[in-house]
Amino acid sequence: MSGQSKLFLLILFFLLSGCASITPPSGGPKDEIAPKLISVTPADKSLNYSGQTILLKFDEEVELKDLQKELIITPYTDNTYTTKVSKNTIELKFGKPLNPTTTYTFNFRNSIRDLTESNAAILAPIIFSTGSYLDSGTVAGTVTKHLTNMPEADADVLLYRAQDTGTVKTAKPFYVTRTDALGKYSFTNLATGVYKIYALTDKNNSLTYDQDTERIGFLKDSVVVAAKTAPADIRTTRIDTRKPYVLKRNIKTDRAELEYNEGVTSFRIINQPATDSIIYWRDEKGKTIYIQRRPEEKEVKFIAHSADSAGFQGIDTISIAYNLAYRTKKPVLKLESDPFYVPGKDIKLSGSVPVRTIAENAFYIAPDSLTKLPVSYTLITENGNQQIILKPTGLPTNTLQFELVSDSTALISVTGKPFTQFIRTFTVEEGITTGSVKGKIETQLPNYILQLLTAEFKVEKELRNPKAFHFTGLKPGSYRLRILVDDNNNGKWDNASPDLSSLPEHVYFYPELLEIRANWDLEDIIFNPEKTVDKRLK
Template sequence: MRNHIVVTVLAVLVALLLKACANVSSPTGGKKDETPPQVVRTLPEDKSRNFKGQTLEMVFDEFIQVDNLKQELLITPDIEGNYEFKPIKNGLRLVFDKPFLPNTTYTFNFRAAIKDVTEKNVAENAKLVFSTGAQLDTLAISGRVTELLGGKPLQNAVVSLYRTSDTLDILKHKPFYFTKTDKEGNYLLENVKQDAYRVYALEDRNNNLRYDSQTAQNEQVAFRTEPLALDSSYSKVNFALSRMDALAPKISDRNPSTGFFELGFDEGLQSVTVALDNAAGNAVFNLIEKGKTVRIYNTANRTDSIPVQVTAVDSMGNQSQQNVKIKFDEVTNKNRPPAKEKFDTKTDPADGQKVLRDFVYELQFNKPIVTADLAKVQLLADTVTAIPLDPARELVWNPYRTALRLNKKLDVRKGVRVIIPKGTFFSVEGDTASQVKTTHELKDPENYGSIAGRVNTNAPNVIIQLLNSGTSEVTAEVRNQYTYKFNYLDAGDYLIRVIVDDNNNGKWDQGNFADHRQPEAIFFGPNVIKLKENWELTDQNISL
């Protein structure tokens, strides 16, 4: 009986031991594995010549996992056909359905596709290079890709090379050579054949390796004006990407009502003008919904069809002129006029915000103003003494009469008060704005800082802009002068941006890809400027 019990216990212990050995798991405890997988063997050997096969293998010194191979693996030049991925022990195998091109050097860059199974360490320099001929191409091109307007590096931007001897182009075909940028915007394209190439960089949003300029993708792009004759390796071939939108805005939607007619556009507009036929009088209209809708008001209570000419300009300066007919709905028992939109008024600066002696004050309305008694606008020095205003010179409407700007040089001791009584403004819908009453102290220089410097350039026309480093919002700017000083700045981080204004129109102009015209050049200061209260930073100079 005792022998039977001993045998039974031994059998249980052996079974438990075998089960423990069968369960493979990541080791627990001990030092964390930070060593990435290392390549120990490839088929063919790296940098081999005269390879004629259609199967590639890469084996590592530990178990690996392969993630997002189709997105991570970069094969240059581009291959014909497809490949099948097969896992093998400690590695992977790629089987291609078509042979490689003869006398061609291929580079397979696996980037972040290969990792170890324990800590997900990415295999470094997981590349395989071989030639199908006797010559191994060794030329390289490298550089950095950034955003032109923001100056920030672009990750996963595509840098493309097209041979000038080919009829392929970036709009319809994949490149002969390509690579992608890292998180710092840097790129390196190796093992390139000596030849002449058209070189591009683009923000490939849909991963098709082509530039989509006429679609909703509207990708950023940059190009070299002249082909690159690659007879030696090149570095610092940098690109600054921007959108080259050549599409004019189009009307995409029409919505009638009894009180107004709305025209929807396929993009936001920078500006718009509306001209009615002579019998309809002057058009009263407004841009709403972030500039994507033009609302035309029925001020003459018309219900017939009215010819309208709409001239629309988008943020890139593309303009369209479209002739349409609009027809307001008739008022019936079932079709009542829409309820009046609540009349809202905002001020910039808001009540309580501090201001400069060069006082700029804007009233913003949510619908057009048709009647205004500007003599009722009051400006009080130190909240007591009336300041005379010249409405014709110091009060300016925007084109839609939805904003009124006051510009006044203040001669005050402490501050200013603005009072605008109810009944000063009447909207297109006949209602009046509520009273406006705001008070503003003058800014104390000790609570602010300043930034000054010089731009060294031979360019005749420049725009110097101060940007908020975090938002890229323009805080201040000066035109056509080479020295600058920006005063009364809040503490924070800033950047200096310089636009070379070639046509001296006071704004940055985009390029045109179809016409091979470059955008106006933009340069940034070398560093983020960190400003504190009561600091005066000078010598923030930039050489273009």
């Protein structure tokens, strides 16, 4: 056999061997192991570090994710840094030397991940000092939402040195950390001293309180930070600092709609004429004010005064040219209460425009096709918000359904047009489908508001200064009890002041959820607010 033939056979043998070789199957178990830190420079708890580089080495290849958001460096520094990732090492290099005689903490949180499944490295904060000792001050606590008592997760907790002139509105904090899912936070290795402390839901990551939509919490007194510091618990609230103003105008033939930037609690026209007054009303939330066009009126100008629940006031000069080409709709009635009727409860209606007149027998209920029972009503107008309160009586026993019907000629709107006939079928919920709760309030508080809330914190009912309570007609489900304290006795609950000089007034929660069952009275509830201030809700 020639040499060329032998070479050909040898190559063929290797090719066939390669085709027949066994290769490991693709896939395999999912990588759920987080990267492990092998070394760090400077070493944790080291002293007299003079470098400008932080170097971390892991047991596998890693990447950075959301470092600017996740990495917390304390004390706060504006010393910028660059990052370099090379396989299993991460380098942070600062542009300027670190501050002398300073204890630094680097908390990378979830910013370092592996390449395969993006498992986050579990790292303890890296602590070192550029001086000859490590600071020993500590402070910890829990941040909760003031009006719900629920944990304030992922909120920034900010420390400002008491001697500094900067505030949470104007300057970056000296120290910063972040709460966990339970609202807990902890500072270690702080310089001992006196600090002002804040909690902030920092939506724009500015480390300052600069948006009305951010919740903020603070303590009345400064905190003296030592090696062992008493817990500093903080309660956050959203402070309304905006003045109400007209955001949008929608002009029609018969009316104008003024849409505000927030719900207003009061509205009035300052230069209202003595005769032929301008008629106006607002929607349920107070965000839209409706201005009724007067007969033959093509345009109108006036000055509007508005106020919100925080007491902020707005002044708007309004000029309206009515859109005479707009086709108006016939006014209609809308149901504001539950279509499941509980005997003895009221039925509430509102109109798309205010009611001018109602005839005596404007409404009746029909439990069957042959029976018509007249319904008494009350027309209530409060701050431009109008409701018709109906009180059905005389329903035959065992009635399961009935119709509520209006006389289409008996209700006249402020536009002079009659309302479209209202017909609505109600299902009667007998007493066995609802429950109640009763109890006592044991307190020395002089002025407060007791509120019954749903599990989602929606206000269902409220009473002022009760010593006993009995809430009836409740649908089965979970409820909460909350007390808002009128500490300054001005007739309402006040939030924190916009300048942060005063705390929000006290809020207390009954420590357990109330489980309401059908045909059942939950009794003997004793609510002593002063004894439940530190209790956490389920």
